[in-house]
Amino acid sequence: MRHLLSTKDVSREEAIAILDIAEDMAGVADREVKKLPTLRGKTVVNLFFEDSTRTRVSFEVAAKRLSADVINFSAKGSSVSKGESLKDTAQTLAAMGADAVVIRHPASGAPKVLADSGWIDAGIVNAGDGTHEHPTQALLDAFTIRRRLHGAGARGKDLAGVTVTIVGDILHSRVARSNIWLLTTLGATVSLVAPATLLPVSTDGWPVSVSYDLDAAIDAGPDVVMMLRIQAERMNAAFFPNAREYSRQWGLDDERAARLPAASIVMHPGPMNRGLEISAHAADSPQSTVLEQVANGVSIRMAVLYHLLSSGVSE
Amino acid sequence: MPARSVLQQADIARALTRISHEILESNRGSDDLVLLGIPTRGVLLANRLGALLPGVPVGALDVTMYRDDLSKNPTRVPSPTDIPSGGIDGRTVVLVDDVLYSGRTIRAALDALSDLGRPRAVRLAVLVDRGHRELPIRADFVGKNLPSSSEERINVRLAEIDDSEEVTIL
Amino acid sequence: MSIRIRGAQRPDGTTTDLYVENGVFVGEISTGSIRHEIDADGLIALPGLVDLHTHLREPGFEQSETVLTGSRAAAIGGFTAVFAMANTMPVQDTAGVVEQVQSLGDRHGYVTVRPIGAVTAGLAGEKLSEIGAMAQSRAQVRVFSDDGHCVSDALLMRRALEYVKTFGGVVAQHAQEPRLTIGAQMNEGALSSELGLAGWPAVAEESIIARDVLLAEHVGARLHVCHVSTAGSVDVIRWAKARGIKVTAEVTPHHLLLTEELARGYDSRYKVNPPLRRDEDVLALRAALADGTIDIVATDPAPHPVEAKDCAWDEAANGMVGLESALSVVHASVVQSGQLSWADVARVLSGTPAEIGLLAGYDAPFGLGSPAHFTLYDPNATRRFATSDLRGKGLNSPYLGRELPGRVIATVHHGHATVLDGELVDAAVVSTEHSAAREALNG
Numbered sequence: 022m023r024h025l026l027s028t029k030d031v032s033r034e035e036a037i038a039i040l041d042i043a044e045d046m047a048g049v050a051d052r053e054v055k056k057l058p059t060l061r062g063k064t065v066v067n068l069f070f071e072d073s074t075r076t077r078v079s080f081e082v083a084a085k086r087l088s089a090d091v092i093n094f095s096a097k098g099s100s101v102s103k104g105e106s107l108k109d110t111a112q113t114l115a116a117m118g119a120d121a122v123v124i125r126h127p128a129s130g131a132p133k134v135l136a137d138s139g140w141i142d143a144g145i146v147n148a149g150d151g152t153h154e155h156p157t158q159a160l161l162d163a164f165t166i167r168r169r170l171h172g173a174g175a176r177g178k179d180l181a182g183v184t185v186t187i188v189g190d191i192l193h194s195r196v197a198r199s200n201i202w203l204l205t206t207l208g209a210t211v212s213l214v215a216p217a218t219l220l221p222v223s224t225d226g227w228p229v230s231v232s233y234d235l236d237a238a239i240d241a242g243p244d245v246v247m248m249l250r251i252q253a254e255r256m257n258a259a260f261f262p263n264a265r266e267y268s269r270q271w272g273l274d275d276e277r278a279a280r281l282p283a284a285s286i287v288m289h290p291g292p293m294n295r296g297l298e299i300s301a302h303a304a305d306s307p308q309s310t311v312l313e314q315v316a317n318g319v320s321i322r323m324a325v326l327y328h329l330l331s332s333g334v335s336e
Numbered sequence: 337m338p339a340r341s342v343l344q345q346a347d348i349a350r351a352l353t354r355i356s357h358e359i360l361e362s363n364r365g366s367d368d369l370v371l372l373g374i375p376t377r378g379v380l381l382a383n384r385l386g387a388l389l390p391g392v393p394v395g396a397l398d399v400t401m402y403r404d405d406l407s408k409n410p411t412r413v414p415s416p417t418d419i420p421s422g423g424i425d426g427r428t429v430v431l432v433d434d435v436l437y438s439g440r441t442i443r444a445a446l447d448a449l450s451d452l453g454r455p456r457a458v459r460l461a462v463l464v465d466r467g468h469r470e471l472p473i474r475a476d477f478v479g480k481n482l483p484s485s486s487e488e489r490i491n492v493r494l495a496e497i498d499d500s501e502e503v504t505i506l
Numbered sequence: 507m508s509i510r511i512r513g514a515q516r517p518d519g520t521t522t523d524l525y526v527e528n529g530v531f532v533g534e535i536s537t538g539s540i541r542h543e544i545d546a547d548g549l550i551a552l553p554g555l556v557d558l559h560t561h562l563r564e565p566g567f568e569q570s571e572t573v574l575t576g577s578r579a580a581a582i583g584g585f586t587a588v589f590a591m592a593n594t595m596p597v598q599d600t601a602g603v604v605e606q607v608q609s610l611g612d613r614h615g616y617v618t619v620r621p622i623g624a625v626t627a628g629l630a631g632e633k634l635s636e637i638g639a640m641a642q643s644r645a646q647v648r649v650f651s652d653d654g655h656c657v658s659d660a661l662l663m664r665r666a667l668e669y670v671k672t673f674g675g676v677v678a679q680h681a682q683e684p685r686l687t688i689g690a691q692m693n694e695g696a697l698s699s700e701l702g703l704a705g706w707p708a709v710a711e712e713s714i715i716a717r718d719v720l721l722a723e724h725v726g727a728r729l730h731v732c733h734v735s736t737a738g739s740v741d742v743i744r745w746a747k748a749r750g751i752k753v754t755a756e757v758t759p760h761h762l763l764l765t766e767e768l769a770r771g772y773d774s775r776y777k778v779n780p781p782l783r784r785d786e787d788v789l790a791l792r793a794a795l796a797d798g799t800i801d802i803v804a805t806d807p808a809p810h811p812v813e814a815k816d817c818a819w820d821e822a823a824n825g826m827v828g829l830e831s832a833l834s835v836v837h838a839s840v841v842q843s844g845q846l847s848w849a850d851v852a853r854v855l856s857g858t859p860a861e862i863g864l865l866a867g868y869d870a871p872f873g874l875g876s877p878a879h880f881t882l883y884d885p886n887a888t889r890r891f892a893t894s895d896l897r898g899k900g901l902n903s904p905y906l907g908r909e910l911p912g913r914v915i916a917t918v919h920h921g922h923a924t925v926l927d928g929e930l931v932d933a934a935v936v937s938t939e940h941s942a943a944r945e946a947l948n949g
Contacts, residue, residue, distance in 0.1 A: 029700075107817055107821075127820070128820035128821060129701060129772070129818075129820065130703070130818060130820075131772075131818035131820075133772050134772050134773075134774075134818050134819070137773075138816075151702045151703075151820065152703075154702070192699075198700070198702065222694060222695070222699070222707070223695050223699060224696065224699065227696070227699075
């Protein structure tokens with residue numbers, strides 16, 4: 022795998038391979054020496070055009086656990102003049118000898134433009150591009166679901182038969198899109214719940230079912246409920262009247278959480294708006310996987326970096 | 337040219353029995369021994385030795401992440417590493433593998449072990465030693481010495497996962 | 507200056523010799539030596555193409571294009587006249603600026619440049635610009651447009667239609683409801699959702715056209731709709747024409763050939779306003795051009811410097827160049843399919859745009875005494891379109907690497923050649939010959 026730009030392009034075999042490698046990586050966190058020498062001498066650059074401490078730190082820890090050198094490059098895309106930021110930055114990184122670039126950018130498609138441009142000869146990992154995709158998030162979500170489902174016997178397994186309901190601002194969510202493609206590839210059934218204003222006007226050809234009614238979705242007893250953050254920073258007005266109404270209609274409050282089957286899990290990519298899309302109680306319950314998702318993020322990102330940088334055979 | 341069989345099922349069984357005796361002799365008993373097989377077939381052989389050495393814990397040590405030749409091959413998916421509950425600190429670890437060749441796999445295994453703890457001693461048991469060492473590594477317990485040319489291929493098949501039980505040279 | 511063209515096939519199918527002398531078509535060459543002898547065997551002679559929608563970028567954006575480079579791009583595409591949109595800097599909203607642009611065109615001489623006047627001062631959409639002054643200036647502006655921006659305020663559009671009618675002109679509307687297209691990047695649909703690019707819904711174009719045709723009907727004014735891009739817009743225009751509303755419409759070559767699928771790789775060469783749409787829209791636009799619902803083809807070329815496109819999609823400028831490729835793309839999209847004949851091509855790329863823009867000299871093409879504006883096109887050539895086929899400053903063509911049919915072999919403007927043997931005539935020569943032609947016209 023030369024780049025990881027989207028989960029739409031990841032096959033079932035590749036996905037399972039990454040999840041399996043992450044199983045081993047998870048073990049490293051429990052050892053005394055929390056390091057593997059595998060990527061020693063490789064340079065990984067975190068190229069973040071959008072603020073994100075959590076994801077950037079997660080990639081940094083992952084790279085360092087594999088003994089790679091890490092450079093953090095933070096460029097606020099909006100303040101740099103149009104067009105020069107991405108190309109000039111990429112050429113500078115190429116001159117510095119980056120082996121992999123982890124890029125988060127506010128423009129959908131920027132990682133693909135970077136990968137196709139010829140400005141830099143490095144493996145590109147998409148850490149979130151606009152409203153398009155966030156593949157490592159989906160991979161860690163799939164990993165979390167698989168582990169909760171199969172425990173120690175998760176290696177080699179997919180998510181066949183698992184029902185997943187994603188709730189929230191689907192329209193602007195790259196996490197939702199990446200999860201839709203990946204979870205479906207792994208055999209899960211995905212449904213979406215949101216007000217019509219927060220759903221794309223057309224989901225023709227998307228392998229999902231769509232509903233506006235969260236209560237009905239909860240009563241159907243899904244194995245996984247994935248709550249999305251309501252992102253104030255991306256919204257213009259008039260998607261819904263106010264936070265109170267949103268929360269009442271589409272929030273996972275205590276009452277709805279209690280109606281979920283005991284074996285169901287509640288997920289959230291974070292950061293959470295406690296009390297808005299998810300109640301504090303639901304966020305902290307044993308059914309919640311929020312903290313595991315963070316830990317699993319490091320393992321998955323180690324697996325992805327290993328996958329991109331350990332192979333010398335071009336595909 | 338057809339493959340030539342150098343070890344049959346009975347030969348393999350005898351070799352393992354002899355190795356188990358040698359391990360006990362060299363260790364003066366079975367105290368503080370740990371067998372760690374190197375995936376894939378090293379693990380199967382370690383399990384068989386473990387059956388012959390009651391009370392000795394058996395585990396697996398995957399060395400993929402410590403290899404020095406990762407960038408020359410397509411991505412390898414590692415196998416699980418399973419260290420028995422007693423750990424390896426202060427114990428004598430016997431690494432078990434099917435074929436000893438360049439020695440690089442064992443070098444990686446030594447690096448992996450040093451990240452996991454501090455054994456008192458590390459020994460190496462292999463079913464076949466085919467020579468051509470590239471590093472100063474030697475086996476303590478050998479099933480069969482099989483001098484070979486580097487053009488020849490040595491194939492180890494074990495009943496647990498292959499459809500026969502033999503060692504061939506081609 | 508005289509030119510003899512042997513064996514050209516005219517749009518009506520007849521093959522004939524053509525003679526040009528002193529800037530007009532004549533029955534035979536009367537005196538002197540023949541300046542250019544052109545063997546047009548196998549070539550189609552079309553009346554000089556007229557682009558009702560061009561961006562020449564000068565004054566103000568000379569790094570993207572100038573009147574000279576834009577005129578040269580037009581000439582190699584077979585054009586002899588272009589209408590230059592008003593979004594320059596300063597904006598073409600006063601007599602002074604439009605006269606300046608026109609005289610630059612005349613000085614260079616490759617094409618007749620007719621400046622378009624802005625509808626609103628500074629294109630700000632707040633108050634009317636000096637429409638009367640522009641109409642009565644030497645530039646004799648008759649087409650007014652805020653293209654690049656929509657005249658979205660309904661009251662202002664009504665006033666514009668009425669006021670422009672006072673001077674015998676027409677308002678050309680860029681139909682895009684701004685409130686529905688904030689931050690829009692590509693056609694809104696399943697693909698835009700998948701790619702995570704903000705959508706530009708078809709209804710934002712259709713709703714403005716629907717409103718404007720009714721306004722035009724109410725005040726009895728002419729309306730021209732720029733770059734129609736959706737099947738729904740075609741339906742609205744067809745309905746309006748059936749009611750007798752005086753609306754005309756244009757379509758770009760790229761909207762006749764390309765679809766939104768090209769956005770998949772996030773290559774911003776395909777980012778344009780209005781955006782590339784679906785297959786169904788392309789087919790509806792072709793059928794509309796064939797049945798006359800859409801009256802003309804206009805190229806709307808948008809040259810940009812390299813760095814404006816060498817970036818992520820969101821950050822890239824909108825637009826594609828298209829003067830050099832227009833005829834080939836029309837050939838590939840609607841002539842090869844049999845929907846338009848060469849006579850139709852002459853109509854949609856020359857006669858009708860001249861009529862809408864009130865440009866004289868194109869109503870009797872090839873007629874004796876008519877101004878000699880024409881182009882010779884080889885329909886049997888094919889070429890792999892490349893940057894070497896471009897003549898303007900902009901390299902942002904969506905056709906690079908694509909096989910396109912046909913090639914312009916010669917273009918003649920006011921009886922002097924601007925393109926010969928498939929290549930532009932030198933600028934100094936064109937400029938001199940054009941002044942001579944204009945003197946002959948005036949004197």
